[in-house]
Structures are given as structure tokens and as C-alpha cells.
């Protein structure tokens with residue numbers, strides 16, 4: 191039995207953005223079922239733990255104009271996951287849904303239903319949504335600031351758990367001989383009275399195969415980290431490169447232990463991209479070509495504007511970084527994009543230093559800093575890079591997306607997966623029937639239930 195840390199793998203399929211090669215003649219639709227189906231089947235062939243969808247609830251805008259590419263490619267998460275459940279058998283199904291604009295009863299029901307339909311493969315990536323602009327699409331509007339969004343999320347999760355736990359394993363008897371349908375007449379009863387939610391009634395979905403669907407979290411502020419440490423089974427992280435990745439890993443695992451859990455109970459999974467070549471030089475060339483196609487001069491300026499919060503259109507993308515400071519107080523110029531930088535001024539200072547040290551112009555800096563991963567090289571170099579990253583506690587695994595939708599993941603599965611398996615870092619087959627088992631997470635025991 192190998193003692194190497196086993197790498198967790200998720201497969202990511204996003205909308206059309208600066209990680210997509212939408213112009214490539216082989217690129218398919220980001221919204222057809224066939225795209226989701228092909229990606230999911232490929233991920234399952236590679237024994238990936240789960241398929242993962244992010245959530246975008248508003249078309250992104252720059253100074254009031256929609257980003258063209260954002261118009262396609264963000265169907266609603268739950269129907270997509272339910273349809274993938276029907277064409278796969280072991281792959282986990284992880285959906286990002288925010289806790290700000292939904293209600294606990296509704297989401298608890300949807301995820302418990304997905305867990306039933308998929309035989310125990312459902313996972314919910316809890317996000318708190320990020321801006322009032324997105325909130326405008328909802329009845330409540332942009333009604334909570336960040337700290338309050340986490341307060342709501344905290345009580346949301348507690349309430350959802352109460353709903354999932356309102357049914358115990360043996361409650362649905364349906365014994366034709368004795369005529370007993372329910373073991374206890376109050377199965378599914380719940381009552382929650384708190385500052386955010388005051389609800390009571392009966393929960394309509396009997397206990398699902400995982401007891402509780404797996405919980406992921408994405409959000410990196412101190413509140414976000416504490417929230418994840420207390421509640422999540424895994425974290426979708428933006429830190430795919432050392433040393434930030436290792437700092438995040440150490441920090442979060444310490445918070446998990448401080449929350450009274452075992453460090454291993456919360457898995458850390460950064461998003462990652464890859465480019466494979468037959469030789470290292472070919473891979474590097476292919477990578478430069480893909481990144482320059484993805485990050486055009488105009489895209490580079492838009493990505494920087496998110497941090498500067500200023501109109502930077504007068505700057506030359508092939509020139510130096512803007513010499514002005516960010517404008518933290520102006521209305522947001524870029525709307526609808528998750529802002530994962532904690533401090534504009536610190537980020538700009540760091541980028542200026544990176545640009546100087548690596549001698550990068552504006553566009554090259556964006557290519558460098560807005561990268562996922564990147565794992566670039568021959569298949570064996572990529573396998574080694576990923577393995578070293580995980581074994582050195584950069585993470586517990588990766589959520590991998592390909593720039594070429596839906597075919598790109600095939601190369602990873604055909605070429606890199608067997609090498610990771612040979613290294614003893616990736617299991618050759620699924621070990622359990624539920625996602626919770628496959629991730630090596632502690633089972634939810636009946637005794638924990640009400």
C-alpha cells in the first residue's frame with residue numbers, strides 16, 4: 191500500500207473567459223449537453239473524484255457594457271448536474287450555489303434530491319456571492335455586506351444540516367407485510383429559530399445516501415477561511431502556485447484544528463490549468479500561444495481594471511504597468527466578477543515588483559498573474575509537477591480545467607493520469623460508491639443525528 195498522499199481530482203468546466211480558447215477551430219459549445227457529457231465521461235474514465243461547476247448569476251460588465259464572451263456558457267448548475275448523474279456512475283457532482291440569494295429549505299431539498307438521484311455523489315460549493323450588482327437580479331437585491339453574508343452563510347449551513355438530519359437512516363420503512371411506512375411518525379420534522387431564518391415544518395426528502403452531501407467552500411478572506419474551517423469538507427482555492435499555495439494550506443489547516451476538527455477533514459483544492467506537449471519546448475510554445483490568444487491586450491486591460499478600479503484603456507498593453515494608484519472609492523468599473531484579491535494597493539505593489547523582477551510588460555504580467563496552475567510540459571513533467579505540488583502540501587489535489595472545451599481533458603486523462611497512477615499518487619479505481627468515501631472523508635454517522 192502506497193504511503194504517498196493520494197491526489198484528489200476535480201474536473202472544472204467554466205463559462206467563456208480568459209481561460210478558454212474559444213477561437214480554436216476544435217472548440218465546442220460551452221452550453222450544449224454534449225459538452226458536459228463528454229467532459230464528465232472523460233473525467234470518470236480518468237477516475238476523477240468529481241465534476242465541478244462554478245456559478246455566475248449576472249453577465250459581467252465593464253463601465254456598463256456586457257463582456258461579449260460572457261453571454262454564452264452559464265446554464266443553471268443543478269439541472270446540469272442532474273443530467274450528468276444519468277450518464278455517469280461514480281463521478282461526484284459538485285455545484286457552486288450562493289447562500290445569499292437562496293433559502294435553506296429550497297437548497298437542502300435540491301442537494302438531497304441530487305444525492306438520491308446520483309446514489310450519493312452530490313456536493314455543494316457554498317459561496318457567499320460578491321457584489322450588489324449581482325444582487326440586483328434577485329428579489330432581495332444586494333442586501334448584505336461581506337461580513338453579514340458569512341453570518342447568513344453560517345446559519346444557512348446549520349439550518350440545511352438540521353433539514354438533512356431531520357430524517358434518520360431507518361425512518362423510511364415501507365414494509366408491505368406489516369403495513370408500516372414510517373418508523374417514527376415525525377420523521378422529517380424540523381424547527382429552526384435564529385436571527386437569519388425562522389422556519390419549521392416537515393422536510394420532504396428522506397435521508398440521502400451520503401447523509402449529508404459533501405460541502406465545499408470558495409472564499410479566501412479571514413471570515414471565509416474560518417467559515418470553511420468550521421463547516422467545509424473541501425475548499426476550492428485560487429492558489430495554484432507556491433509559495434502562496436503552501437501558506438494558504440498551512441493557515442487553513444491550522445484554522446481547521448483550532449475549530450476542533452482533524453486537519454485531514456478539510457481538503458484543499460486549487461483550480462489548475464495545463465498544457466501538454468511532446469517536448470518541454472513544444473509545450474512552452476503551445477502555452478505561450480494559448481495564453482496570448484486568451485489574454486488579448488484588451489482582456490489584459492480589463493483584468494487589471496478590476497484591481498485598479500480605473501479606466502486603463504489609454505495604457506499600452508505592451509508597455510509598463512499603469513503608474514497611477516488604484517481608486518478604491520470610485521464606483522466599480524468591472525461588475526459581476528469575483529474579486530479574490532484582499533487588498534488593491536498591496537496587490538498592485540506586488541505586481542509592480544513581479545513585473546520588474548521578471549521584466550514583464552502589462553500584458554505579460556496579466557498572463558503571469560491570472561494563470562491557473564500552470565502545469566506546462568511533457569506528460570511526465572506535468573505528472574511530476576502535480577505530484578511534487580501535492581506531496582509538498584501545496585494542496586490535497588486539484589480542480590482541473592482545460593482551455594479547450596470539451597476535448598482538452600482527454601489529453602490529461604490519457605497521458606497524465608496513468609503516470610500519476612504509476613507514481614502511486616492516484617488510485618487506479620474508485621474505492622467507494624459515494625463521493626464522501628472517495629474523498630476519504632469521515633462518514634456521517636447516524637448517531638450524530640437528531
Ligand SMILES: Cc1cc2nc3c(=O)[nH]c(=O)nc-3n(C[C@H](O)[C@H](O)[C@H](O)COP(=O)(O)O)c2cc1C
Pocket residue numbers: 243244245246247286288316317318319320336408409410411412413414415426427428528529530
Ligand atoms: C476560488 C474562488 C472561486 C469562487 N467562485 C465563485 C463562483 O463560482 N460564484 C460566485 O458567486 N462566487 C465565487 N467566489 C466568490 C466567493 O463566493 C466570495 O464571495 C468572495 O470570494 C468573497 O469572499 P471572501 O472575501 O471570503 O473571499 C469564488 C471565490 C474564490 C476564492
